Amino acid sequence: MPRVKGSHRRDTKIEIESHHRKNRGNKKLKSTTMKFALSASLLVSGIPAIAQAQQVSANLKGTGEIVVTTGGGGAFDEARQKAWFEPFTRDTGIKVVLVNASNAKLLTSLKVGQPEADMTFISGGEVPTWIEKGYVEKIDYSFYSKETLAGIPQDSRGEFSVRSHSYSVVPTYSTKKYPEGTKHPENWVDIYDSVKFPGKRALPNCGNTMYGGLLEGALMGDGVPPEKLYPLDFDRAFAKLKAIAPNVGRWWGWDEGGLATQSLIDGEADMGAAWNGRIANAKKEGAPVALSWNQSLVQYDDWVIVKNAVNKVNAAKFLAYIGRPEAQAAFAQAIPYGPANRDAFKLLPKELAENLPGGPGVAEKQVTQDYAWWTKPRADGRTNLDFAIERCRAILAR
Incomplete structure (x- = not known):
C-alpha cells in the first residue's frame, strides 16, 4: 500500500x-x-x-x-x-x-x-x-x-x-542491477541472501514494522513457510534482520513509501521491499524497477x-x-x-x-497479513505490535 x-x-x-x-x-x-x-x-x-x-x-x-x-x-x-x-x-x-x-x-x-x-x-x-x-x-x-x-x-x-x-508488500529489485533475462531476486529468501545476491537493500524501518511487513519478510527470508508464519517468531525474525542490517542502504518509514522505489532508481539500493502500486506505477513511467509476487504480503x-x-x-x-x-x-x-x-x-x-x-x-503466491495477531494484547497489556516496535528499535536502532 x-x-x-x-x-x-x-x-x-x-x-x-x-x-x-x-x-x-x-x-x-x-x-x-x-x-x-x-x-x-x-x-x-x-x-x-x-x-x-x-x-x-x-x-x-x-x-x-x-x-x-x-x-x-x-x-x-x-x-x-x-x-x-x-x-x-x-x-x-x-x-x-x-x-x-x-x-x-x-x-x-x-x-x-x-x-x-x-x-x-x-x-x-x-x-x-x-x-x-x-x-x-x-x-x-x-x-x-x-x-x-x-x-x-x-x-x-x-x-x-x-x-x-487490497495492496501488497512485494519483493522488488532494480532492473539496472538485474536486467531482463538475468537471474534476479524472486522472493524473500533471495532478498535476505546477501551471498547469492550481494548489494544494498531497501527495507521498512522499525516504525513500519507491521505495515511494511518487516518481520514477515525476514521470517520467510529465513525459510519459514508462509502457512507457518503466525504466530511470528520474534527471536528468529530479529536475528535475521540483525544479520542483513549491514547490507541495508535504506530503511524507509510507513509514510515514506516513495523512498523504497526512489532508492532503487537512484542506486541507493539494488533490491528490497516496497508496496506494489509504487513499483507498478514507476515501472509504467519508465523507471528501472520490477517486482515479484512470490511470497508477497497482502494488506x-x-x-x-x-x-x-x-x-x-x-x-x-x-x-x-x-x-x-x-x-x-x-x-x-x-x-x-x-x-x-x-x-x-x-x-x-x-x-x-x-x-x-x-x-x-x-x-x-501470496500470504495475507494477520492483523488480528498484530493487534492482540500480550500478558503485559501491550499488543504484539507495541512489543515488536520496541524490540526492533532496541536491536536495530532504526
Whole structure:
C-alpha cells in the first residue's frame, strides 16, 4: 500500500496507536526522479466503459448526500472520484460530498456527537479498535444484490466493516542491477541472501514494522513457510534482520513509501521491499524497477460507516453500489489495487488482472497479513505490535 501504495495513506492515528501512526502525507521524491511520478490524470484518463452509466436496482436510488473523507488527494482520490463517486451520483441521484478530514479529526468529532463525515476507510489493522471503541455502525447488507455478495469473500465483509481494496508488500529489485533475462531476486529468501545476491537493500524501518511487513519478510527470508508464519517468531525474525542490517542502504518509514522505489532508481539500493502500486506505477513511467509476487504480503483497507452517521442509509447504498464487480473493476483499472469483489477480475484485461493483488496466478503466491495477531494484547497489556516496535528499535536502532 499501499500510495499509489503510499500515496493515499492518511492520518488515521487514534490514541492507542500514537507511537507508530503518523501523518499520512508523502515525502516528495527527489527532483532527479520526478519524471517517474505518475500523474493522477494519466491514471484515470482511461476509465473504461464499465464505469459508464449502468442500470442499478431501485433500492440503491435516492436523494440527499453522503459525506466521505478524502484519501489525502492525488491519484487515489482521482481514481475514487472517476470510478466510484461520480458514477454513484449519476446512477443513484445521491450526491457525494468530500471533506478533507483526517481520521483523528473525525474521531474527535465522533466523541462530541457531531461526526464530520458519514464514512471513511481505514487499514484492516485498525478495524478491531474502531469496533471496540464503538466508533462504527453495522453494515446493512440488505442493499447488496445476491450476485454482488456472492463475489465478495466472507472474510471481506464483516459485521462492522467491508473491504475497499487490497495492496501488497512485494519483493522488488532494480532492473539496472538485474536486467531482463538475468537471474534476479524472486522472493524473500533471495532478498535476505546477501551471498547469492550481494548489494544494498531497501527495507521498512522499525516504525513500519507491521505495515511494511518487516518481520514477515525476514521470517520467510529465513525459510519459514508462509502457512507457518503466525504466530511470528520474534527471536528468529530479529536475528535475521540483525544479520542483513549491514547490507541495508535504506530503511524507509510507513509514510515514506516513495523512498523504497526512489532508492532503487537512484542506486541507493539494488533490491528490497516496497508496496506494489509504487513499483507498478514507476515501472509504467519508465523507471528501472520490477517486482515479484512470490511470497508477497497482502494488506487491505476497509470501509466503515461511523457511529451516528447522519446519512447512514445513503452510506449503505454507496457501499452496495461500489461493491458490484463493475465498480470494483473500474477502480482497479484506474489504480493498481486488488478489487474486493472476485468477479471484477473477469471484467479486467488479462494482463492487468494477472498483475494485481489477489489476481489469477497471483493469489496462490501470496500470504495475507494477520492483523488480528498484530493487534492482540500480550500478558503485559501491550499488543504484539507495541512489543515488536520496541524490540526492533532496541536491536536495530532504526
